[in-house]
Amino acid sequence: MIYIKPEILANANKWLTTFFDKDTQHKIKELIASNPKELEDSFYKNLEFGTGGMRGVMGVGSNRINKYTLGKNTQGISNYLQKCFPNEKLKVAIAFDCRHNSKEFAQIVANVFSANNIQVYLFEDLRPTPELSYVLKHLNCHSGIVLTASHNPPEYNGYKVYWQDGGQLVPPQDSEIINEINTLDYSEIKFNANDELIKFIGKEVDDTFIEASIKNGSFNTSQDSKDNLNIVFTSLHGTSITIIPETLKRAGYHNVNIVAEQEVPDGDFPTVASPNPEEPEALKMAIELADKTNADIVIGTDPDCDRLGVAVRNLDGKLVILNGNQAMILMTHFLLNQQKMQSRLSSTAFIGSTIVSTPMMQELANAFNVECKIGLTGFKWIAKMIKDFPEQYFIGGGEESFGFMVGDFVRDKDAVTATLLACEIAAQAKANGSSVYEELIQLYVNYGFYKEHLISITKKGIKGAEEIKQMMIDARENPLKEVNGSNVIRIEDYQLSVAKNLVSSKESVIDIPKSNVLIYYTEDGSKIALRPSGTEPKIKFYLSVNTKLASAKEFHQKNDLLNKRIDAIVKDMKLN
Numbered sequence: 001m002i003y004i005k006p007e008i009l010a011n012a013n014k015w016l017t018t019f020f021d022k023d024t025q026h027k028i029k030e031l032i033a034s035n036p037k038e039l040e041d042s043f044y045k046n047l048e049f050g051t052g053g054m055r056g057v058m059g060v061g062s063n064r065i066n067k068y069t070l071g072k073n074t075q076g077i078s079n080y081l082q083k084c085f086p087n088e089k090l091k092v093a094i095a096f097d098c099r100h101n102s103k104e105f106a107q108i109v110a111n112v113f114s115a116n117n118i119q120v121y122l123f124e125d126l127r128p129t130p131e132l133s134y135v136l137k138h139l140n141c142h143s144g145i146v147l148t149a150s151h152n153p154p155e156y157n158g159y160k161v162y163w164q165d166g167g168q169l170v171p172p173q174d175s176e177i178i179n180e181i182n183t184l185d186y187s188e189i190k191f192n193a194n195d196e197l198i199k200f201i202g203k204e205v206d207d208t209f210i211e212a213s214i215k216n217g218s219f220n221t222s223q224d225s226k227d228n229l230n231i232v233f234t235s236l237h238g239t240s241i242t243i244i245p246e247t248l249k250r251a252g253y254h255n256v257n258i259v260a261e262q263e264v265p266d267g268d269f270p271t272v273a274s275p276n277p278e279e280p281e282a283l284k285m286a287i288e289l290a291d292k293t294n295a296d297i298v299i300g301t302d303p304d305c306d307r308l309g310v311a312v313r314n315l316d317g318k319l320v321i322l323n324g325n326q327a328m329i330l331m332t333h334f335l336l337n338q339q340k341m342q343s344r345l346s347s348t349a350f351i352g353s354t355i356v357s358t359p360m361m362q363e364l365a366n367a368f369n370v371e372c373k374i375g376l377t378g379f380k381w382i383a384k385m386i387k388d389f390p391e392q393y394f395i396g397g398g399e400e401s402f403g404f405m406v407g408d409f410v411r412d413k414d415a416v417t418a419t420l421l422a423c424e425i426a427a428q429a430k431a432n433g434s435s436v437y438e439e440l441i442q443l444y445v446n447y448g449f450y451k452e453h454l455i456s457i458t459k460k461g462i463k464g465a466e467e468i469k470q471m472m473i474d475a476r477e478n479p480l481k482e483v484n485g486s487n488v489i490r491i492e493d494y495q496l497s498v499a500k501n502l503v504s505s506k507e508s509v510i511d512i513p514k515s516n517v518l519i520y521y522t523e524d525g526s527k528i529a530l531r532p533s534g535t536e537p538k539i540k541f542y543l544s545v546n547t548k549l550a551s552a553k554e555f556h557q558k559n560d561l562l563n564k565r566i567d568a569i570v571k572d573m574k575l576n
């Protein structure tokens with residue numbers, strides 16, 4: 001006898017009414033009959049919006065990505081747009097990536113918007129996510145959707161929502177839209193398309209996006225320097241193949257070798273365990289090609305082309321992958337230096353970063369006498385900085401998870417322009433008899449040697465989500481007093497919006513929106529942040545340590561010292 005919780009069965013039965021198609025009903029009946037565990041995971045909750053929108057496993061049920069969960073969200077957004085802009089002709093843009101069903105899902109979303117009398121601009125084929133952000137302002141749209149699950153496994157898909165400024169949803173729109181969605185019944189979804197309101201877009205938008213990327217990502221690099229740079233690029237089976245090679249070509253970079261085995265878009269990502277440039281294994285084939293071709297730099301992008309991984313040659317000539325913090329520091333310093341040379345740095349200039357990224361961003365800001373604004377994890381908060389401070393001049397910004405944004409023509413992390421920027425840095429460094437890696441070491445000498453390490457712990461299903469929830473409860477109820485023998489002197493709790501100085505016992509208010517994040521600071525300058533995912537049963541530990549570097553000659557010694565300190569913290573916190 002199969003036991004199914006009454007509340008799960010009740011939720012599943014709602015999907016067995018005639019509104020839902022026969023294929024959906026058949027699959028649910030099969031789950032009821034033979035797979036109660038999968039049934040429970042499919043119906044125990046509704047998919048939730050996290051830091052990057054809605055993301056989940058594809059399948060039937062309220063906790064899955066499917067025609068009905070996407071349709072309900074789209075209906076809710078349609079209703080919300082009509083309330084926000086009652087006297088305007090509403091326009092939305094829709095893009096999608098290489099994942100299974102993304103094109104079909106994008107069409108369903110377009111159908112629902114059009115059925116609600118909203119003009120839709122639907123990309124004719126897969127495109128990078130940053131191009132969706134760009135097109136919102138380019139076509140004066142009120143909102144935008146991209147169907148993507150970024151670098152998640154093949155069984156995932158997702159739904160990111162953007163607003164008219166080109167940035168992802170932020171308060172209060174996010175909670176207001178969620179409330180709108182939650183008031184809906186599935187039967188209220190309008191699926192019958194008005195084809196006259198769906199316009200397909202493609203090359204004409206690509207061309208203007210590429211032009212804007214080159215304008216924002218180019219910095220007076222000579223053609224000889226560009227010709228002398230040997231590049232290897234991989235799209236990791238994703239969308240960037242549609243834009244990045246052409247962008248590099250038009251920008252003057254012709255010595256580009258593409259990893260042929262990974263250039264065809266494929267939602268199975270057959271050559272990698274994970275299409276995530278944060279994972280060293282993802283760039284393995286690109287690095288092998290780079291060694292064969294003696295390349296100076298390797299760049300790989302994730303499936304929706306908003307993150308990039310960069311590998312450069314170290315002091316021994318071996319290709320090593322920069323972490324997201326290192327790439328961000330190099331790009332930010334280069335931008336600041338270029339702006340300074342052009343006399344464009346003013347008291348209103350600022351850079352952007354996040355609470356779990358390297359503190360070295362603040363050191364750069366101090367050195368160039370600009371502001372460094374710090375927000376929550378997720379590029380929507382950096383986009384919000386630009387929106388909230390229109391009188392200030394945004395130079396660029398990034399986060400540790402391999403994302404960067406150059407200027408504000410795109411208001412999301414943008415691997416297209418960042419790829420071009422990385423090539424500019426590498427070409428100019430090589431022309432000056434240096435290298436990207438040597439430039440990085442010199443930044444450590446000039447501004448302090450900061451080293452970061454990320455540990456990600458993933459659990460499974462409902463039980464896993466509860467385990468991670470308990471980990472954060474334990475961390476709050478029994479906070480760390482010391483880490484690796486160094487006393488904790490400050491604790492920031494972003495869920496409570498309170499920062500406590502443990503030396504003076506003084507508390508202060510954190511003027512950043514609430515988020516389930518805890519950060520510890522110790523006497524020796526270490527920083528440890530705990531942050532559970534908003535979309536999956538995962539928790540991340542972000543570790544940061546630092547020291548002084550008197551000269552480049554000390555690099556290896558001090559690097560070993562910081563590695564040992566990180567290892568000791570991992571052992572002390574039992575994270576290994």
